[in-house]
Amino acid sequence: MRWDWIARNLDLIGDRLAQHLVLTGIALGVGFIISLVLSLAIYRWRRLYPPITGLAGTLYTIPSLALFALLVPFTGLSLLTAEIALVSYTLLIFIRNIVAGLDGVPAEIREAADGMGYTSWQRLWQVEMPLALPVIVAGARVATVTTIGLVTVAAFVGQGGLGQLILDGLRRFFATPLYTGALLSLALALLADLALLGIQRALTPWSRTR
Structure with missing residues (x-):
């Protein structure tokens, strides 16, 4: 590691980190909204579960580089290309968990709510x-950690955030930007996971184990 390179390029590193956060946030936000709508449709019409999860599962199994390559002829080396791919990988995770969470609500609680006059x-x-x-x-x-990792791959379409540092290091056979991008991606994933765990505990105190 060359610390002098890091000191000289703090602005660049900060820009790449900010881009990584933006790409991740957009993908998770759009992915969650789409997944919520689809999950509520599944919850209402159960027959939709196999085709929707089947399509989402197919998208999830496509290797990330292959999906980026398939999109480039249509959307170019652009933010849209990166986000379409990133959103696609969140759908299966979100849909399965939203549906599983709703299915896990005990029937007697639903009946009690109906008895209290809830629509x-x-x-x-x-x-x-x-x-x-x-x-x-x-x-x-799971979706957040996965997306943070996949954003680095988006460097191959010019939208990789910290992945740009990794790609730059590989191209120049220079370890410092490579390690910087990789370590910051790892730290970002860990911090995001801890933050979501804290949010979960704050919003659902009844779910904590005693």
Whole structure:
């Protein structure tokens, strides 16, 4: 590690880190919204589960570099290319966990909510969703760590955040930017996971083990 290179390039490193965070945040936000809509549709019409999860599973199994390569002829070396791929990899994780969380709500709790006069919409958002949060956040943790790692691969379409440092190090046979990008990506994934775990515990105190 050459610390003098790091000192001279703090602005560059900061820019790459910020880009990494933006790419990750957009992918997770868009992926969660799409997944929530699809999951609620599945929850309402169970027959939709096999085709939706089948499609999401197919997207998830495509190697990341192959998916980027397939998208480039249509969307170019752009932010859109990176985000389409990144969002695609979040769908299966989010959908499975949202549906599993809702399915895990005990039937007697639903019946109690109905007996108290809740509409189906009120029951969903005021009773079922809060109880499903631990499973949903668990999925968000997996999706977040996965996305942070995949963003580095987006460097091959010019949108890689910290992956640009890794790619630059590989191209120049220079270890310092390579290690800097890799270690910061690892640290970012660990911090994000811990932050989501803290949020989960704060929002669902009843789920803590005694």
